[in-house]
Amino acid sequence: MGCGMGMIKYLLFIFNFIFVLCGLAILVVGILVEIGNHNYSKHLEDITNNLKFPAITLIVVGSIIFIIAFLGCCGAIRENYCMVVTFACLLLTILIIQVAISIYVFVTVKNFDENDFKKIYTENLFLAYNTGNQEQKSTVDAIQETLKCCGIEHPQDFTTRLGIPIPGSCCSKQVSDICSPLEAYNEGCVTTIVNIFKSALTVLGGVALGIAAAELIGIIFALCLANSVKNAERRGYSV
Numbered sequence: 001m002g003c004g005m006g007m008i009k010y011l012l013f014i015f016n017f018i019f020v021l022c023g024l025a026i027l028v029v030g031i032l033v034e035i036g037n038h039n040y041s042k043h044l045e046d047i048t049n050n051l052k053f054p055a056i057t058l059i060v061v062g063s064i065i066f067i068i069a070f071l072g073c074c075g076a077i078r079e080n081y082c083m084v085v086t087f088a089c090l091l092l093t094i095l096i097i098q099v100a101i102s103i104y105v106f107v108t109v110k111n112f113d114e115n116d117f118k119k120i121y122t123e124n125l126f127l128a129y130n131t132g133n134q135e136q137k138s139t140v141d142a143i144q145e146t147l148k149c150c151g152i153e154h155p156q157d158f159t160t161r162l163g164i165p166i167p168g169s170c171c172s173k174q175v176s177d178i179c180s181p182l183e184a185y186n187e188g189c190v191t192t193i194v195n196i197f198k199s200a201l202t203v204l205g206g207v208a209l210g211i212a213a214a215e216l217i218g219i220i221f222a223l224c225l226a227n228s229v230k231n232a233e234r235r236g237y238s239v
Helices: 002-078 081-111 114-124 134-147 157-162 189-235
Strands: none
Touching: 002 081, 002 189, 081 189, 114 189, 134 189
């Protein structure tokens, strides 16, 4: 029994080291999504706001994980009952939060309406491309250059809806302010952005759910060790 609990103690310590890496993963994913959200949120905030809550929550959760992992490491090595139980309770709280985030993002992906986004992108950005508003024009160009897309649904949207030539930002090799239809990106920006948005949410939910499964193992190990430590204290010897 002592050998088994000793193994659990060191497994719990190793788990917490992995837990630190998981915390980094959550933190990095949250930061990357928030950065991407910030870059386009000004004109597309009705859509990107759906990313803000899970991204910020994961950043906070990732930061807290460092504290919890440190507590778990100290509790495991020192065989401290209070620290181990506190670690298990905090870990359970984080697990519940991450499962809630996962449910939220998967429901958001399922209920996402591409037509609503198409309307927002068209009215807030695309139709303002040829009105002299340099800020909106620059935003559309930046989206097209970065995401390698063109127009709303296809490059011809510029000629049919705005009555202007396809801009150079639609070409992979921009040599002038005008792009040939044969050289323009085929995919519209609405489809591209929607796919990235859904992928980002799916990654957020998947990361949160996957790490929650690992945390469940940590909680089980912690409770087993805490029980062993408590029994050992009653008998007057160490595990």
